[in-house]
Amino acid sequence: MSTTPALRLTPAEIRERIGRLPRIPFAFTPTPLEEAPRLSAVLGGPRILIKRDDLTGFAFGGNKVRAIEFRLGHVKANGYDAFVLVNIGQSNHARLHSAACARLGIKMVIVKPGPKGERIQGNLLLDHLCGAEIIEAGTTDPAELEALLDRTLDDLRQRGYKPYPSTREPFSPIAGTIAFTEASIELVDQLNALGATASRVFLAGGASAAGLGLGGKVLGASYTVHPVSTGASKASLLNMELNLSNRVASEVLDLPKLMTEDDFTVLDEYVGRAYGDATPAVVEAIRLAARTEGLFLDPVYTGKAMSGLIGEIRKGNISKDETVVFVHTGGTPAIFAYEDVLAAE
Ligand SMILES: Cc1ncc(COP(=O)(O)O)c(C=O)c1O
Incomplete structure (x- = not known):
């Protein structure tokens, strides 16, 4: 090179x-x-x-552990107190953000595409252990997921949070x-x-x-x-x-x-x-x-x-x-x- x-x-x-x-x-x-x-x-x-x-x-x-140092550094520095991801149950990305948010006292919410009632195993089990709120979308349709993300963000704002929608943020x-x-x-x-x-x-x-x-x-x-x-x-x-x-x-x-x-x-x-x-x-x-x-x-x-x-x-x-x-x-x-x-x- x-x-x-x-x-x-x-x-x-x-x-x-x-x-x-x-x-x-x-x-x-x-x-x-x-x-x-x-x-x-x-x-x-x-x-x-x-x-x-x-x-x-x-x-x-x-x-992802190296990545979260910067992503969550950015989140904290900008005063966000909730982290919202749209991600599947076996996502390593979601598991590491669930754990990092737990350590930092940030609320973690996962909007999970795919069928409801997925077996709680592997990464999804670890998300649960870390106390992440998991919203089962029951769909993989991109437009429906975006609409659900909008509703999730509105709901969090109403509950007094400043949510970071990771999938929409240019730094992420x-x-x-x-x-x-x-x-x-x-x-x-x-x-x-x-x-x-x-x-x-x-x-x-x-x-x-x-x-x-x-x-x-x-x-x-x-x-x-x-x-x-x-x-x-x-x-x-x-x-x-x-x-x-x-x-x-x-x-x-x-x-x-x-x-x-x-x-x-x-x-x-x-x-x-x-x-x-x-x-x-x-x-x-x-x-x-x-x-x-x-x-x-x-x-x-x-x-x-x-x-x-x-x-x-x-x-x-x-x-x-x-x-x-x-x-x-x-x-x-x-x-x-x-x-x-x-x-x-
Ligand atoms: C185990 C593993 N390897 C590689 C990747 C690709 O990650 P990145 O796009 O951050 O390089 C991922 C993404 O989820 C992953 O979980």
Whole structure:
């Protein structure tokens, strides 16, 4: 990955610019960067290093722990006292916001799409434990969900709250990208300490991948980010990565919009039928990681991302001498809601 020197920033400059934002500490960092020698051997190389962001510590961890530091910093600094999400029952995002809001004394409300009476397991169980108010929408129709969100916000205002409708707030989507722009410094430092030069970073596509791409580029890192789609088409995921990374470049780092399509190698061929489809390749990836490294991946995000890494190795697109980083972005509580596909041999 090459950047003109004028567009490079030092780690101190990145930290200083990000440090201007309100922030509440939640994550235990640095998270480990671990070798996965048995997984690598079974796949016939390359060297695989796993960035253990499932171990960010708070409320069963995951990539969102870094993001909530900024999102809830923003919420608190702007005087909101209720946080409203529209999100599904097995959302890791909702679980971490439920837990963080509990810790901060902020009221948490989840407008939950889909059928009523969902089994209370995995992340949804944890939302309940944290005391989140859960409004079962009984629909997935976007217009009906927006109308229900309006009514929920009105109701909260009438009850005296100042609610933060996360899905409508412009700052909300870039919180994770800011966090992972900063996390790039941590990753590059760890690679340097190992004397390793990573050529690729694989992870589930989204805000975190946008941050690792941006951070890597402004630091002059050796890797290209490979966001593996968990549902979106290649074009729409690429658009998201570019939009988020360029927003953070210009709105936070005071840089031009320097990210281009060459900075991300988006893969959408591992999605299966749709978001949440635990394809045979996903199930195989989950078993392989557990049986070679004692590493637990989830069926929606990390299992799909690993199926992408395995698929690319098997296609011969990654050579034996390369070093690849796989970012474990968490999501492990969702495993317990998928026993029907994961328990069978
Ligand atoms: C386990 C896990 N990995 C990856 C992602 C993608 O997150 P982001 O868009 O914040 O990078 C999510 C989002 O919910 C997730 O729960």
